[in-house]
Amino acid sequence: MQFQFIFTIFSAVIALSTLVAASPNASSEGSSTNHLAKRKTYTGTATWYKPATEGGPHAACNGAYIDDYSRIVALNAEQYGNMNGKSKYCHKKIRIKGPKGSATATILDACPGCSYGDLDLTPVLFKKIVGDMNKGIGKIHWNFV
Template identity: 50%
Template sequence: MQFQSVSSLFAIVALFSAMAAAAPATKRKHEYSGVATWYSPKHNGGTKAACYGEHIDDDSNIVALNAPQYGDLGSNSDWCGKKIEIEGPNGKARASILDACPECDDGSLDLTPALFTKVVGDKDIGQGDITWRVL
């Protein structure tokens, strides 16, 4: 009788182990918080992005990443080209990291005017709290 109980216990443990192994792993993306500001590539900083020298304009869905996260401002960052989702008081938007913001604090982003209005609201607001994550 004891042998059957032990065998049954092993069978139950094996069943639960198989179920756990088959369950999909959920990995949460790291979320960052900061302040969104806006800049006009046409008038502030130029139309060549810090990343790869790509052309950017006021209507581009790109962001300038804060200097602490970007790293060496004189070279392409590991962040260059990453797709992100930004959420602010006015909504959500997707963008690419293609530029650097020397004045921005850790977690903060500088957005093009078009992106700023989608995420934060009217440009006259000047800045707004955001969260963002890499897609």
């Protein structure tokens, strides 16, 4: 009788520990959500600008210094958010793919005239991703890394 009681308690403890181990916790849900956000691909148009002469050498994100050779992008106004403040996307790395190739860049600026999904690239990035600067625009796909 006592053996049966101990066996029943032992079985209950095993069953409960299995349920606890299988339940999701907050940290695993958060990392799963971040992982899914990183996999989302945005589609848009790439344009180019020269920060030194068009918009100024200080980025919208904390006034960081940028130039025509910086591997940075200006994010479209809709995704950037408040154009008078720092976006939640400032300093985030993205991977951009276009007809000529792909590159990794950092969001440091804002593009008031760009539509959702669009990016304004520095010349060094535009040449690598789209190609000929005389085209002026190119279709792109990008995601957070």
